[in-house]
Amino acid sequence: MTKNSRLSGVASMIGVGLLTLILCLGIGFVYLGSGPPSTLTATGYVAMGLGLLASIMLGVGLALLVLQGRKRN
Incomplete structure (x- = not known):
C-alpha cells in the first residue's frame, strides 16, 4: 500500500465523519425545533x-x- 492511498483513505474517513456529524446536528436541530413552545x-x-x-x-x-x-x- 502506498503512502498516497493511505492518506486518501484517511481523508475519506474524515470527510465521511464530518458529513455524518453535520447530518446528526441537522436532525437534532429539526427534532428540538427553534424553541421549547414548538411542537x-x-x-x-x-x-x-x-x-x-x-x-x-x-x-x-x-x-x-x-x-x-x-x-x-
Missing part, C-alpha cells in the same frame, strides 16, 4: 422520517454509482 405532530414526525429515509437512500445510491464508476476505470 411536532405525528404527521410532522412521519414527514421527517420519510425525508431522512429518502436522503439516506439517495446518498447510498450515489455512493454506489461512484464506486461502480471507479471499478470500470
Whole structure:
C-alpha cells in the first residue's frame, strides 16, 4: 500500500465523519425545533422520517454509482 492511498483513505474517513456529524446536528436541530413552545405532530414526525429515509437512500445510491464508476476505470 502506498503512502498516497493511505492518506486518501484517511481523508475519506474524515470527510465521511464530518458529513455524518453535520447530518446528526441537522436532525437534532429539526427534532428540538427553534424553541421549547414548538411542537411536532405525528404527521410532522412521519414527514421527517420519510425525508431522512429518502436522503439516506439517495446518498447510498450515489455512493454506489461512484464506486461502480471507479471499478470500470
